[in-house]
Amino acid sequence: MAALEFTRRYAMAHRLLATQSPKCAIPHGHNEYVTVKLDPLVPFRFGEANSAAPFETVKRRWRQWIDEHVDHALHLGEADPLIAYFREHEPALMKQIMTFQGDPTTEALAACFFLKLSAFVADEALPFAVREVRVEETPTNTVVIARENFDPAACGLRAGAWPWRADMSINDF
Ligand SMILES: [Zn+2]
Structure with missing residues (x-):
């Protein structure tokens, strides 16, 4: 199978408190693009279909998560007091x-x-490994997390947090 790459666009808002930059501390938004690259675990071979059927499976699931859960999300640090505000006053938006x-x-x-x-x-036992995730925050600012510079086992995110889970979650509420 060949390497796969797909891009999705979404709107988001966030605010950054630890950086102590007043400009970033006010909630503000970006229209971002995320591009992911997957490496096949099995080399391409000529056959009948000549396409990676599992590719559609993972692409569909990723697209659904981005479109229905990530798009128009508000990104907050777990210690951000805005979370308590929403919990008390607008729980439907949590x-x-x-x-x-x-x-x-x-x-x-x-x-x-x-x-x-x-x-x-992993959840669908698909024969791919994630090689790279590229987030274009603005046309002049892109962040790339790749297998070469990112080790999930050593990334420090606590066990059980939503990014580890193969469900549609974006928080641990
Ligand atoms: Zn920002």
């Missing part, structure tokens, strides 16, 4: 809050995407 261990930076988001996609792939 499902649209994506939570992060630490600040919801683009780097953290790309790492969470990497783990979530890996969980989807």
Whole structure:
């Protein structure tokens, strides 16, 4: 099978508190693109279909998660007091809050995407490995998390957090 690559666009909002930058501390939004690359575990061979059928499976699931759960999510650090606000005053919106261990930076988001996609792939025992996740925050700012510079086993995210789970979750509420 050949390597696979697909891109999806979504809108998001976040705010960064640990960086102590007033500009980033106010909730603000970006229209972002995420591009993922998958490596096949089995080399391409000529056959009848000549296409990677499992590819459609993982692509469909990823697209559904991005479109129905990630798009229009508000990204907040777990310690952000806005979470308590929503819990008390607008609990119906809690499902649209994506939570992060630490600040919801683009780097953290790309790492969470990497783990979530890996969980989807593992859950269906698909013959692919996630090679790279690229998040284009703005046309001039892109973050890349790749297998060469990211080790899930050593990334420090606590066990059981939503990026590890092969469900549609974006938080641990
Ligand atoms: Zn921002």
